[in-house]
Amino acid sequence: MARTGSGTGSGTLLCRRNIKLDSFLKRNTERAVYERIRTYEPCVVISETINKVYMHVVLSDERVYLTEYPPRALTIAFSFRRVRDIELVNDLPDFLSGKDRELCQHIRITYLTEKPAAKGRDWLRRDKREGLPPAAPPSRRNSHSPTIIRTSEGYPAHRVQGEGGTEEVHMLPPTRSASWPNPESLGLLKVPHPPARPPSKPPSLYSLSSSPSISPSPSDQRLNIGESAQVPRRMGSVLSRLLRRDGGSSREERQAELHLYAVSRTSRLYLHLQSSWNSYIIRSTLSLDPLYRRRCSVLSDSTPDKRLPSISLERTAHLFGQLSAELLQEEISVESLYLLLQELRTAAHRNVALRRLFWRSSEVCVFLVQTLEESLHGCQSLSGGYTADQLLLSTLIVQTLAVMFRETEVEAARHILLSAKKGALASRMLLALICDPELQTENQGSLADCELQALLADYLDAACSLLFEMLLLGQEASRCSPAENCVSIGWILRVIQPHPHLLDFLSYQAQHVVLVLSDLQESCLSPAQCVLLFQRCRLLLACLQYNSQLAQHLRSHFREEFRYSVKLSCAEEKLPLQYPISQPTLRLVEQILTLHRKLHTNTRALTSEKGL
Known part of the structure; x- marks a missing residue:
C-alpha cells in the first residue's frame, strides 16, 4: 500500500499514515486486497441510516470501505462500478465550528443500490423513539445540524454503509481481539487457498500479475457477501439477520447517496475518489475490448x-x-x-x-x-x-x-x-x-x-x-x-x-x-x-x-x-x-x-x- 514518505513536501498531497489502522488492514485483509488500498481518511459519514458518525474511509482501486474509529471491522460502502457521480457540495456543516467548519470538504457520492429505501424507522436503532435522519438534501449551506454520536466508551456509534444499503455493525466485545474482526461484516479474513502450480520456467516481468487489472481476485469474489459467501450462523448477529432478511427478495436498483465530511485541513479524499473512479471506469471499459484483454491477459480465478x-x-x-x-x-x-x-x-x-x-x-x-x-x-x-x-x-x-x-x-x-x-x-x-x-x-x-x-x-x-x-x-x-x-x-x-x-x-x-x-x-x-x-x-x-x-x-x-x-x-x-x-x-x-x-x-x- 502506498504511503507518504517522510518528506514535508509530499505530505500535503498524500495521506498521512495511521499506524494502528494500517496494521489492522494488513493483518485482516488478504495481500491482494491490502496492496490495492490507496489511502484512508477520517470523515463524518451521513447516509439514509448513518447519522453523523465519525469513521475511517478506506479507498481501494475498486471499492470504498468504512471502518469504525478505532477500527474493529471493515465493510463495503460502495463499489465504483455502481457510482454515478462524485461531487463537492458548497455548504457549512453546523456540527463543526471555527476553521474546521470553513475548511471542511463535503463530498456527495451518488451510486446505485438494490436495497429498498428506508421506511418509517431504522429497525436497528436501540432507541425506537428516534426516527430516521432525513435524506441528505441538495447542495446548500447549513444542510445538517448534527452532533457526532459516541458510545459510553467514547467511540462513535457504528452504522456502516453496505453496497446494498446501510446496516449497523456492532463493536466487537471487549473479550475479542481487535485484530480479529467479525467475519460476518466482510469476509476479509485470510483463508488458505490451494497452492499455485509452480511455474514451468523462471518468472519474468510478464508473470507479475498478482494484482490483475481485469479478473477479480478470490478475495474480491468473497466480498459480495450477499450472493455467495458463506457466513457463520451466530445468534445475535445483526448482519446475518439482514442477509437472511434480504436474500430472497427481488430488488430493483435505485439511486442512493453517501455524504462524507472530510475534517482534515489537508484532505485529498475528493481528489483520490475522483482519480480512483476515473481509473476504474477506464480500466473496466477497456476490459470490454478484446485487444486490451489479450494485452493484459490473465487466467480466470475460477x-x-x-x-x-x-x-x-x-x-x-x-x-x-x-x-x-x-x-x-x-x-x-x-x-x-x-x-x-x-x-x-x-x-x-x-x-x-x-x-x-x-x-x-x-x-x-x-x-x-x-x-x-x-x-x-x-x-x-x-x-x-x-x-x-x-x-x-x-x-x-x-x-x-x-x-x-x-x-x-x-x-x-x-x-x-x-x-x-x-x-x-x-x-x-x-x-x-x-x-x-x-x-x-x-x-x-x-x-x-x-x-x-x-x-x-x-x-x-x-x-x-x-x-x-x-x-x-x-x-x-x-x-x-x-x-x-x-x-x-x-x-x-x-x-x-x-x-x-x-x-x-x-x-x-x-x-x-x-x-x-x-x-x-x-x-x-x-x-x-x-x-x-x-x-x-x-x-x-x-x-x-x-x-x-x-x-x-x-x-x-x-x-x-x-x-x-x-x-x-x-x-x-x-x-x-x-x-x-x-x-x-x-x-x-x-x-x-x-x-x-x-x-x-x-x-x-x-x-x-x-x-x-
Whole structure:
C-alpha cells in the first residue's frame, strides 16, 4: 500500500499514515486486497441510516470501505462500478465550528443500490423513539445540524454503509481481539487457498500479475457477501439477520447517496475518489475490448491451479531491477529496447506494485523521457518527417509512461520526482510528447504514406492519453498553494503553450471530438474509442477552463462545429449504456457545450461594448 514518505513536501498531497489502522488492514485483509488500498481518511459519514458518525474511509482501486474509529471491522460502502457521480457540495456543516467548519470538504457520492429505501424507522436503532435522519438534501449551506454520536466508551456509534444499503455493525466485545474482526461484516479474513502450480520456467516481468487489472481476485469474489459467501450462523448477529432478511427478495436498483465530511485541513479524499473512479471506469471499459484483454491477459480465478504464481514485492523489485539494468545499458539496439519496453508495459498493466517501483527508480523514467525526446524530435529523417521506427518506438514509450500513472497518485516518489527542480522532468515530458500532427512527405497518398499516417494517428492517441494523466496530476496539485507544488493544471498548460506545434496538436484532438459527436460518423464507439473520447474531452475542458489563450483558439476555430455539429443526443446514441465510461463522458460533453456557449455569449457582449 502506498504511503507518504517522510518528506514535508509530499505530505500535503498524500495521506498521512495511521499506524494502528494500517496494521489492522494488513493483518485482516488478504495481500491482494491490502496492496490495492490507496489511502484512508477520517470523515463524518451521513447516509439514509448513518447519522453523523465519525469513521475511517478506506479507498481501494475498486471499492470504498468504512471502518469504525478505532477500527474493529471493515465493510463495503460502495463499489465504483455502481457510482454515478462524485461531487463537492458548497455548504457549512453546523456540527463543526471555527476553521474546521470553513475548511471542511463535503463530498456527495451518488451510486446505485438494490436495497429498498428506508421506511418509517431504522429497525436497528436501540432507541425506537428516534426516527430516521432525513435524506441528505441538495447542495446548500447549513444542510445538517448534527452532533457526532459516541458510545459510553467514547467511540462513535457504528452504522456502516453496505453496497446494498446501510446496516449497523456492532463493536466487537471487549473479550475479542481487535485484530480479529467479525467475519460476518466482510469476509476479509485470510483463508488458505490451494497452492499455485509452480511455474514451468523462471518468472519474468510478464508473470507479475498478482494484482490483475481485469479478473477479480478470490478475495474480491468473497466480498459480495450477499450472493455467495458463506457466513457463520451466530445468534445475535445483526448482519446475518439482514442477509437472511434480504436474500430472497427481488430488488430493483435505485439511486442512493453517501455524504462524507472530510475534517482534515489537508484532505485529498475528493481528489483520490475522483482519480480512483476515473481509473476504474477506464480500466473496466477497456476490459470490454478484446485487444486490451489479450494485452493484459490473465487466467480466470475460477481455476486457481492454472493461475500465474503470486510474486512477492521483493521478487517483483528484483525482476524490475534486472529489466532496468538491461534498459539502461549503453549502446542498446532499437530492437532490444522495443522488446524490453513491451515487456515493461505488459507487466505494468498487470501489476500495480511494479508501477510504484517505477517511480521509486527515477533512472528509468528519466531514460524514457530522454529517449522520447531523441526519437521524436532529435532524430528526424533527411526529409524532415517521421519514420516508422520513430513512431513505433515513441508510441510505445508514451503508452508505457501513461500506464505508470495509473493508480499511483498516492505514491510519494512520483510526486517528488515530477515536482523536483520546479517540475523540470515533468516539463520535459510534456514538451516531448507534443508533436506536429501533419506528415511532411513527398509521396502524398502512397501506401507508405498511409502506413505512416496510421502510425502517427496511434501516437497522437497515446499522447492524448498521457497528457490526460498529467492533467489528473495537475488537478490534485491545483488545490495546493504554489509554494507546495508547481505541477498544477495551469502550470501544465503554460509549459506546453509555447510549443510550436501545440495549436495544431490541440486542433487535431478537437477535430476528432467533433467527428465522433457529429452525424458524420454513425456507428457506435468501441470501448477504446469511448475511453479516448473521454480523455480528449477532459483535455478540451481543461483548456477552456484554465487557459484563456487556448480557450480563445478553440472558440475561434471550432465555434460553428461546437454550435451546430456537436450534439448531446448524438453522443448518447454512440456511447453504449453498458460501458461504465459512457455517463461520465456525456457529462463532460455537456460541460464543454455549456462552457462554449457561455464563452461565446461573453465574447459577443464584449464585442458589442467595444462597438458602442
